[in-house]
Structures are given as structure tokens and as C-alpha cells.
Amino acid sequence: MAEKGVTPRSEDYSRWYTDVVQKAELADYSPVKGCMVIRPYGYALWENIQAALDRRFKETGHVNAYFPLFIPLSFLQKEAEHVEGFSPQLAVVTVGGGEKLEEPLVVRPTSETIIGHMYSQWVRSYRDLPLLINQWSNVVRWEMRTRLFLRTTEFLWQEGHTAHATRAEAEEETRRMLGVYADFAINDAAIPVIQGKKSNREKFAGALYSTTIEAMMGNGWALQSGTSHFLGQNFARAFDIKFLNQNNEMEYAWTTSWGLSTRMVGAIIMAHGDDQGLVLPPKLAPIQVVIVPIWRKDAEKTAVLGLTDQAAQALKAAGVRVKVDDREEVSAGFKFNDWEMRGAPLRIEIGPRDVVQNAVVFARRDTPGKEGRTFGHPAPRVANAVKEMLATIQADMLGRATAFRDANTHSVANYDQFKEALDGVGGFLRVHWAGSDEDEDRIKDETKATIRCYPFDAQGEEGVCFYTGRRTNQVAIFARAY
């Protein structure tokens, strides 16, 4: 129950975030360092994210499977860059069934290696390709500094792993799945992500290149919200995924991997939340509509609850996720605050006057105060009115987030302006870039900003690099990031 409000965003954005996660009962700290407990309300949000993605994966021809949690340490060592990237983050099982293991087992930080091994068993001929498999699972990456949903030692995710006969097909898959993530983020999470390529410094350990969807949070920082990697033949060589092609020659397969995690819950909180708490996009909200019946005298109660029940039934029948909050031990005002904290997109109030008019009151979560309250929605047509309103809220949330992102995206002409902008207006800095990997390191050290991506929508625009002064047609988005 949300007895007290949250720290205002303007006062301490980081505390605001933690307050919202805990007071909306999305997640809780656990007694295991770095690991979180995802509470039922947070998990219901994750289930809706899962359903929205899983449907898209299946529509694009993918199937689910499950691979072991444990990976022999030697497997990780087969791809040099991969083991270098993940070694510092491993949790290692050394004892099993009371005995010291001959070879330590790593708790998967990601599954390219074990899946690569299995693919090498399953693939013989070009007829066995493509292999289009996704896994829903937990993974573990040891973290020093953790933050609920954003960075935890254990997290839940999906990881897609595909193998193809040609480079072109694998690159196409890499982009297709990034597109699936973007479609989900934009249309379901109402987050206007930017699709682009990662810099060398930020790519996945073992990939030829990585692509990403980058979201802007309410404080102007970036959050990498999903990634899709083109692995070339790196893992195919390391794990011997070979096939006989149509010309009867043995070839290494081309592979991809792509993942989106419970981090997305953090993205939704920070992209939309306000000082009253969570604001959830209707398509993903566990409870889309909360109905609060209001009465003073016992004589009013029956009629108010009657209309409430009628409205709830109509909404359920129309497929709306609705909850009636008929608690008697707390006030209506308390309930309003409580459901605002939890981000339910639409509140319906039903009081004695509404019964007389056979109508109900709507209050939009995304539009606080009087402006978001509308009266006299006829009870017999409540389901249609709610569905329209939810669609409007969904669209308005995306519109608002897009306007915010655009208003907080700036271009700068030189490094001084770059630093000034970062410390002042913040947000995304969209610039021409011709610097080296070392230049990028230096900028990160000096400003904490990194290249979030080379956006796909900017390819070909020519201009002058703000850092080196060189002419280039490469555009980069820099930002501070979680």
C-alpha cells in the first residue's frame, strides 16, 4: 500500500526510481546480494512484456526451447573475445552433490556457447537451416553496483539464437529482430526508441557488430533496452557448426543472437513515471482499469456496487483487464493515490450521483488533475468508451515521450559545447563523429557520456565531427547512460 508518496523526481531522480519500484510493489531487495525479488505486480508486467514479444517471435518463425543453466568453463574459453568480456562477471559452481567438481560449471551469463555446441550436433545440411530458436530464462552476471531491474546479478530475459546458411540472411535476421524489439517498444511500451549500431567499444563480446534500441529516460539519460548481434562465423568456428551446402561443400554457419530483459521494466518506469508514481502504457498494464465505488450512506451502497459490478462485467467481457477496489477499510482518496502509485492507466469512479445518471467518471493516469477527469460516460456504453480511452492514452503516452525525446536531443559544434550541453540541458547529443576508439574512451572518462549508437535513420548525412573536426557521414548519439 502506498501510504506515503515518493521522492520528487526533481529532488533525487535515483531515489525517486527506487521509491516507485518499492512502493508500487514491483520488486524488492533480496537477502542475496545483487539479486532482486520480482513481486506479483512487477511480474504481471513482465508476463505482459513476454506475451507481446513471444507473439512477435512466433509470427517471425521462431520456436522456444530450453538449454542448461550450467556451462562448462572450457566452453566459454573457446571464443577468445567472449571469455574476456564475461570472465569478470561469472558465478561459478565448484561443488555438486557434496563433491568438488572436476571442471567448474559457470552459471550462464548468456548461452551462445552451449547453444553453439548443440547446434553443431543438430546441423548437418543446408536443409537444417535456418535454426530459429529462442529461450526464456534467467541469467547471472556478477555485478558490483546493482539497481532494481536496471542492473541485477540475476535477471530474466529472452535470448534468441539463430543459425543461417549465408551472411546476408544472418545480417537480415539481426536487423529483423531489432525491428521486432523497436516495434514492441514503440507500439506496446510507448517508448520511442532509436535503432542503431553500437560502437566497437560497446558491442557484445564475440560479435562482429551489435545493434541496439536506445530509449530516453525522464532525466535525459539513455537506457539500452534490447540488443541484436551479428556474430558472423565466430561462434560457428569455435563450436564447429558446419553444414553441407547446396554445392556439397562444408561451410561454417552464420549466427545471430538477440536479447531483451527485465531491464525493460525499468525503461517503462523511467520513460513514463511522474511524481505520483508509475504510469503504465495500457497495452502492458496488469490492471488497465480500476473501478473505485464511492458511497457514504449504507442506503447508497447497494446501488453503487450494483452499477460497479455491471461496469466491471461489461469491461471483462470486452477483454479489458479490470479490477474493482471495494476495500472498506481505506478511503476513496487513499485508493486514488494507491492506484496512481501503481500506474493503472484509467480510473473509473462510481458514486450515488453517477447511479442516478446511469453514467460513470473517467480519470486518466497520464493526465493528472481536473484536465484528465471526464464525466457522464453512459454506463451502457462503458466498454467501448474505455477501449477508446485506453487507445487514446496509449497514443498520447507515445506522443509525449517522443516530444520529450526530441526536445532533449541536441546537436553541438565542438567539444566545449558538448560538455556544456551535457552538464546543462543533458539528454541525447546527436553529432557527426569521426573519432577513434581511444577518442571515445577519453570522452567517456571526461564526461561519462558514451556513444549510444550510430542511428540507422541518419546514414549518409555528411557533416563535421565535433571532436576531430574531420568531415564524415557518420552520425552518433552520445549520452550518459544506465
Next chain:
Amino acid sequence: MAEKGVTPRSEDYSRWYTDVVQKAELADYSPVKGCMVIRPYGYALWENIQAALDRRFKETGHVNAYFPLFIPLSFLQKEAEHVEGFSPQLAVVTVGGGEKLEEPLVVRPTSETIIGHMYSQWVRSYRDLPLLINQWSNVVRWEMRTRLFLRTTEFLWQEGHTAHATRAEAEEETRRMLGVYADFAINDAAIPVIQGKKSNREKFAGALYSTTIEAMMGNGWALQSGTSHFLGQNFARAFDIKFLNQNNEMEYAWTTSWGLSTRMVGAIIMAHGDDQGLVLPPKLAPIQVVIVPIWRKDAEKTAVLGLTDQAAQALKAAGVRVKVDDREEVSAGFKFNDWEMRGAPLRIEIGPRDVVQNAVVFARRDTPGKEGRTFGHPAPRVANAVKEMLATIQADMLGRATAFRDANTHSVANYDQFKEALDGVGGFLRVHWAGSDEDEDRIKDETKATIRCYPFDAQGEEGVCFYTGRRTNQVAIFARAY
């Protein structure tokens, strides 16, 4: 692809099982000892099991959440019987992020302890009860001898954990959830399980008592297919789950836990499979209907594929999970064998003669040979005919399994008959029982049979114990079990 058949059941039941799992591509061995890979076809079956259970859990008021994979070793030690039961089976993480951990972390073998700890944080008053939470997750129990699906070091499952204000309510929940498992097993998996109480020797480590659903496999052995435990106040005391009751007194909560795992896939294979492979109940089959178009001349192809497509569309629209097998590199006979191996409940054949008649051929998987093939199902009404046929197959499978179970359940008058029956006809031995725990141990040592359960449907029947000769009203089912 099922190029070769499986070992006949009569020849080697154990090899038959492994053959079916691998040739139907349900699962594969992994390079990690004791861990399996669940392949897409097996995982799709698991997804259908999950959906069928999850719906029932939600209908009975439960919500899903997620708790950490790792559990501090000290947590397990808080409940004496619990740690004793699970200690020999633990996988232990001793290194994290490159450093030796101060306290080792156990990979969860089950989550009573960590969930108990969280419940102690969340529960304050009787108003916070009941807590009705379920988790879908992986768990790890180190096993020496493993068998795909039936016993693996890592497996997937759901574990429900509930806390209640009274003993009566918790016991009611224990039975309710066993009932949910039985309803699922009988009506969706077509397995006529027997509900009952576990003996002391077989109960969950830390429970006051355990209840179980026991299924009979095709060789007469038993398979424990789901369990529901009444934990009393054991874990509440160990983890300090206390609440203020309505009289303003502090009390320990009463808890339950219940779980069903990927083992259920093994139950389905062994309850229904035959020498041609898997036989899947329609309600859970990933592919309920496979359509095999058959033609010789190119001139026939268009018409045959046209009718095939029309039938497939009609079935999809009716919500049937249908697949068209239009591979050209293999023969129709090969496809028949292949889909029999994979247990698709219904095959539809469409050839040039069927096009002329505008009708199709049905072939039931559960009724091999001519008897299961029926002709002239009019194409325009194919969806209804298929739905009726699937319902018939589902009912017939349950009927056949029930008849098999009943035919293989015997009663014996003394221990000699008991041993004779076990080595002869096998199956379930339903007997009166007044022996001690030590008697049960002795019987297990001598015959490998254990008490599977004290069936609930037998309560009160008086008789003579086959082992001790004492009069008793306790009935037990003994069997050899997986």
C-alpha cells in the same frame, strides 16, 4: 526426422523411452552431466502444460512472482529436516565475480526458505493473508543417475507457496492444489492419476505431510507426477513469518507448497506411447492435426494443395493447431511414420480422389491401422469434424489409460502373493496396510516397491494388513516407481 523406428516396448521399456524422447526430438543430452536440452517440440508441449496449469492457478486466486536463483546456505540450515533432505543434492556457487564468496550460495533445489524469508517481510497482519504466490522456474538437484525428463539435475517446474492465517485454511489449500493437478492430469493429459497422501518415508523434507498424484506408466510402474505439501508452521517458525491476528495476538502463519515439473512430459510419454512412438493427448499436443497432401502427377498437385490449404485455413480459423507437411523430398509413407513418432493426434490425408469427392481422410494416432482410418469427411465441414474427433480421441485416451490402470491394479492377501504379483503381473498393489516405517523400508529393500500413496478414495475401508496381519482401515498402493 524419424528414419528408424524405436526399440519395441516389450523388448526394453527403458530403451523404448529414450528412443522416443530422442527420435521425436523432445529432448537431447547436453554436455553438462545430468542436464538436458529441451528441444522445440518438447518445449512446445511444456508450454501447453504451463498454460493449462497457469490458467487454473489464476482461476483459484494465485499470482506469479519470481525469487532469486541463489539461496544463502545458512537459510537451508534453518529447517533441520529440510537441510537434511536436500544437502546431498546441492550445487554450490563458491566463486562470484572472480572472488571467493564469504558465504556459499546454493542453487535453489526448491524455494521454501528464500520465499519464507520474504514472506516474513511482507506479512504483518491477518489482512495480508492469505499470500497465494506461484513461481515458474528452474531448479537444480544433483543426481547420480539421470533420465531425460524423469530425473535430471536441472529441471523446469512451478512451485506454489502460500501462507494462511489458520491451519484449516492451509490444509484446504494443500488439497485444493492437489485437486488442480489431478484435474489437469485427468482432463488435459488424459492420465487417470490417483490422489493420496504420501507415507512418512516419502514425504517432502520439512512438511507435516505430503499429498501426491500417482500415475501408472505403460510398464505398470508408478510415476509421482505432482505433489502438494502441508508445511504446518515449520517454515513459519524457521523464518519468522508472524502476523497479528484479529484478536491482536502474534501468531505464526501456516504454509503450503506444491510443485509440478517437466517430469510430467515423461508421464505423458509413458502413459500413452506405443511401439510407433509418442501418442499425445489433443489438449496438449503442439500439433493437433497434420495434413499430408498426396499426389503423383504434377497435374494433380495444384488441386491437392488447393484443398489442403483450404482445410488448413478452416482449421486455423477454428483454433485448431494444424500443420501442413508439404515436404517434397520425402514420401507420404515417411511422413506418416514421422508424425506417428511425434504423436500428432490426427492425420488428414488429401489425395486426388479426395479432391474429386471434396472430402478428406482421417487417421487417428491412438487407433493404429485400418481401424483408425475413416474416409469421406466432407471438406466444407472439416473443422467441426476435426474438433469432434479430437474430443473423441481425448476421451478415448483417458478411457484406455483408465482401463489399463484398473486392469493392472491388484490386491494381495499376504507378502508372498505381494512378491509374486510384483514379479509377475506388476502394476499397482492396492492393499490394507498397518506396517511401520521400518516395515516399509524392508519391503523396499526386498522388492523395490514403495508406498506410492494412501489413496483418498479409500478412506475408512476396513481390512487386514497383508504384511502384519493386523486389522486396519488404512489402504496403501504399493508399486515400483521411477
